[in-house]
Amino acid sequence: MSATDVRPVPTPLSMSAADAELLATAQELLTRVWQSGRHEVATALRTADGSVHTGVHVEGSCRRSSICAEGVAMGTARGALPAREPLTITSVLSVQIKPAGRFRIIAPCGVCRELISDYCPDATVWVTTVGDDEPVPLRALDLLPEKSPRQW
Structure with a gap:
């Protein structure tokens, strides 16, 4: 399968223009770098200043060495910020x-x-519902009921 032949996700009516940009960015990135078994997930995130940062899943031969796209994107976003x-x-x-x-x-x-919830518990995280296959926004902390907040 070629990633260039993959059907995009239609933009949900409830999605803001800013989040639609994240959807387009993530799909464009994964189309460009997708490799079965190695780079199968792409993430786009927005920081408070409006900047968009991306990450790609990096699979290792030892499962434990794999890195998720979300973590890569968060590290890239953090690296773009001033020291404190x-x-x-x-x-x-x-x-x-x-x-x-x-x-x-x-x-x-x-x-x-x-x-995500350690760093930004109030961030909007888009997920696809299991029952009706509909993309919906959820608060990061709501993805982990009963999570103890971390104090840094």
């Missing part, structure tokens, strides 16, 4: 190419849910 400025993310959107030849907005894995 906190990382404030407003929106996160990740896509994966499904075997049916279409993009899908996916929820972060458990580790990435922890990471």
Whole structure:
């Protein structure tokens, strides 16, 4: 399968223009770098200053060495900030190419849910619902009910 033949996710009516930009950016990135078994997820996120940062999933031969796209994007966003400025993310959107030849907005894995909510508990995270296959925005902290907030 070629990533250039993959059907994009239609922009949900409830999605803001800014988050639609994240969707387009993530899909464009994954189209460019997708490689089965190596680079299967792309993330685009927006920081409080309006900047967009991206990341790509990097699979390692030892599962533990793999790095999720969300973590790569967060590290890139943090690296772009001045020394003492906190990382404030407003929106996160990740896509994966499904075997049916279409993009899908996916929820972060458990580790990435922890990471995002540690840094930006109020960030909007786009996920696709299981029941009706509809992309919806959720608050990062709501992805982890009963999470103890971390104090840095």
